[in-house]
Amino acid sequence: MKNFVEELRWRGMIHDVMPGTEEYMNKNMTSGYVGIDPTADSLHIGHLVGVMMLKHLQLAGHRPIALVGGATGMIGDPSGKSQERSLLDEATLRKNENELKKQLAKFLDFESDVENRALLVNNYDWMKNFTFLEFIRDIGKHITVNYMMAKESVKKRIGADSKTGMSFTEFSYQLVQGYDFLYLYEHENCKLQMGGADQWGNITTGTELIRRKLGHENEAFALTCPLITKADGGKFGKTESGNVWLDPERTSPYEFYQFWLNVSDEDAKKYIKIFTLLSQKEIEQLIKEHGEAPHLRILQKTLAQDITTRVHSKADYEAAVEASQILFGKGTTETLKKLDERMLLNVFKGVPQPEVQRSEFDMGIGLLDFLAAKTGIFKSNGEARRMLKDRAVMINKNRVDENYQLSSTDLLNNRYVIVQKGKKNYFLIKIV
RNA sequence: GGGGGGAUACCGAAGCGGUCAAACGGGGCAGACUGUAAAUCUGUUGGCUUAGCCUUCGGAGGUUCGAAUCCUCCUCCCCCCA
Numbered sequence: 001m002k003n004f005v006e007e008l009r010w011r012g013m014i015h016d017v018m019p020g021t022e023e024y025m026n027k028n029m030t031s032g033y034v035g036i037d038p039t040a041d042s043l044h045i046g047h048l049v050g051v052m053m054l055k056h057l058q059l060a061g062h063r064p065i066a067l068v069g070g071a072t073g074m075i076g077d078p079s080g081k082s083q084e085r086s087l088l089d090e091a092t093l094r095k096n097e098n099e100l101k102k103q104l105a106k107f108l109d110f111e112s113d114v115e116n117r118a119l120l121v122n123n124y125d126w127m128k129n130f131t132f133l134e135f136i137r138d139i140g141k142h143i144t145v146n147y148m149m150a151k152e153s154v155k156k157r158i159g160a161d162s163k164t165g166m167s168f169t170e171f172s173y174q175l176v177q178g179y180d181f182l183y184l185y186e187h188e189n190c191k192l193q194m195g196g197a198d199q200w201g202n203i204t205t206g207t208e209l210i211r212r213k214l215g216h217e218n219e220a221f222a223l224t225c226p227l228i229t230k231a232d233g234g235k236f237g238k239t240e241s242g243n244v245w246l247d248p249e250r251t252s253p254y255e256f257y258q259f260w261l262n263v264s265d266e267d268a269k270k271y272i273k274i275f276t277l278l279s280q281k282e283i284e285q286l287i288k289e290h291g292e293a294p295h296l297r298i299l300q301k302t303l304a305q306d307i308t309t310r311v312h313s314k315a316d317y318e319a320a321v322e323a324s325q326i327l328f329g330k331g332t333t334e335t336l337k338k339l340d341e342r343m344l345l346n347v348f349k350g351v352p353q354p355e356v357q358r359s360e361f362d363m364g365i366g367l368l369d370f371l372a373a374k375t376g377i378f379k380s381n382g383e384a385r386r387m388l389k390d391r392a393v394m395i396n397k398n399r400v401d402e403n404y405q406l407s408s409t410d411l412l413n414n415r416y417v418i419v420q421k422g423k424k425n426y427f428l429i430k431i432v
Numbered sequence: 433g434g435g436g437g438g439a440u441a442c443c444g445a446a447g448c449g450g451u452c453a454a455a456c457g458g459g460g461c462a463g464a465c466u467g468u469a470a471a472u473c474u475g476u477u478g479g480c481u482u483a484g485c486c487u488u489c490g491g492a493g494g495u496u497c498g499a500a501u502c503c504u505c506c507u508c509c510c511c512c513c514a
């Protein structure tokens with residue numbers, strides 16, 4: 001039994017841990033769980049910290065349980081900003097659960113015969129037939145409103161500075177989540193719940209419920225990891241186009257790779273401990289090398305390679321690297337012109353590819369019309385005009401201004417035009 | 433049930449009859465500098481056929497030459513008292 005808590009500690013993945021957790025886990029093989037909202041059919045990288053905690057749990061010899069929050073997801077956790085959640089019908093819920101499991105399987109072992117094989121459960125299964133009356137009688141009775149009100153997440157919503165108040169549904173959330181822990185404790189002998197720092201209050205409601213309902217000799221543990229932040233204070237895991245998903249249909253492997261490659265130095269030092277399985281020694285070495293030659297961005301490259309390969313594949317990773325080199329290396333119009341069609345499409349896989357009618361192009365399409373209405377690269381002519389004035393637009397790697405006239409000499413392989421908005425945003429326009 | 437406060441652009445927040453497409457801050461985007469980093473500086477941030485015009489200040493009406501600003505009704509939210 002490896003020291004699980006210690007492993008997370010040096011990786012900076014512990015925000016708070018209940019006393020006794022480390023001692024207990026060093027002596028006993030146990031099960032631990034993390035909750036995941038099934039609001040989409042894919043995980044995004046915000047979920048990854050929880051998944052990595054489960055991964056380390058399994059590596060340490062314990063049993064990881066991924067809890068899909070089919071029931072809790074319908075309510076909405078008041079500790080987040082999230083307001084009303086939409087109710088998922090059961091078919092969607094099951095489909096999402098299934099897709100999530102596939103992605104989790106890239107990290108966790110659900111298959112082999114080992115004792116600590118990972119488990120996936122859905123709290124909808126035990127909540128759906130639980131009536132309101134039964135719930136308030138059997139569960140609600142054990143927890144006082146006073147206790148629930150003392151939670152930070154509730155206080156914040158009830159206090160004078162709150163503008164929206166809090167519905168009874170949201171108030172009940174912690175109890176429903178707490179019941180999950182009780183259920184897993186009783187049915188799966190699960191003694192540990194993990195989550196983000198914002199989940200501490202919810203988790204302790206669970207441990208409290210276990211103690212009060214089952215008796216004080218029952219031990220349950222809690223462990224939270226810090227909220228993943230960016231050094232500049234921005235939200236982690238968001239890009240211009242929204243969440244970074246694990247599903248290649250939502251976020252292409254190229255974009256995925258680019259996300260990690262673009263992480264700042266300061267963040268890279270943190271993230272490499274959290275999102276890769278490299279040893280402490282290896283990471284220290286990398287940080288040292290990076291410090292000696294920061295421009296080589298060894299940390300970012302290692303980080304991007306490790307995660308892209310795990311989530312997608314080695315081939316996807318290599319394609320992303322190749323594409324990045326062409327796009328960000330010393331590429332010129334000439335390099336682009338030399339690419340054959342297959343290579344071109346390969347490089348720009350994962351880049352938006354709007355289409356334009358050949359007839360319109362041949363008629364001498366106006367630059368603004370082309371950049372805005374026809375391709376949607378810019379939301380309006382005004383925006384396109386502004387960007388052109390800011391010298392932010394490049395066509396086939398050539399900076400252009402408002403007076404530029406497109407013509408057939410701009411076509412690569414007779415049917416493609418590459419437009420760049422700023423340095424990093426590429427578009428491959430197809431003439432059809 | 434009674435009393436009070438509020439709803440402004442992506443967010444926060446000014447404005448309280450014309451000079452308001454709406455101050456300021458944050459965020460976003462872009463440019464310079466760099467290492468596809470951070471910090472910094474600069475520009476920009478409703479739309480258009482851009483010295484002009486059109487649509488926007490919770491919703492619907494009204495007063496006025498003119499309304500985000502005044503009046504009426506409605507919707508939603510917060511606070512206090514019962």
